[in-house]
Amino acid sequence: xxxxxxxxxxxxxxxxxxxLGDGQHCYAQVSGEPVMVFFDGIFTEAILIDDIPTLxxxxxxxxxxxxxxxxxxxxxxxxxxxxENAEEPFFYKxxxxxxLFLYHSSFASQNYERPASLADCxxxxxxxxxxxxxxxxxxxxxxxxxxxxxVESLKVKAPxxxx
Numbered sequence: 001x002x003x004x005x006x007x008x009x010x011x012x013x014x015x016x017x018x019x020l021g022d023g024q025h026c027y028a029q030v031s032g033e034p035v036m037v038f039f040d041g042i043f044t045e046a047i048l049i050d051d052i053p054t055l056x057x058x059x060x061x062x063x064x065x066x067x068x069x070x071x072x073x074x075x076x077x078x079x080x081x082x083x084e085n086a087e088e089p090f091f092y093k094x095x096x097x098x099x100l101f102l103y104h105s106s107f108a109s110q111n112y113e114r115p116a117s118l119a120d121c122x123x124x125x126x127x128x129x130x131x132x133x134x135x136x137x138x139x140x141x142x143x144x145x146x147x148x149x150x151v152e153s154l155k156v157k158a159p160x161x162x163x
Contacts, residue, residue: 007070008068012030013030014030015076026041029079038060053080091125098157098161
């Protein structure tokens, strides 16, 4: 009889090691549900766990829980989030009619979103839940300084914004 593998709980502060292949890895830290902070840098050797939360941030995304709960990205420890990384980021959404919205828990009474202008959305990530393999593609592209196809596909479609 097969034994079910134990699910891992996702906990704020957990530090994850993300295998990029070819002996390379990078690090992330679990922030508020479902956000994770991805740190800049590709590593071939382990670094001190206390140093990881102080690395520069590459980006913050919402990620499917199974990246942690199924052990896709192993938890290698836990440390407190820095104040900056503990802050919930704002995201943007664009509906099928081209309208823009900011997405954040401070808009909970409005279904977590409020109308936004294009200027409001500049520099924000799209409100999307990423699968681990797409995040790995993005991390590799980020390290190489090249555009990422998933980021490009999620960009604001400016011509469709109602005017």
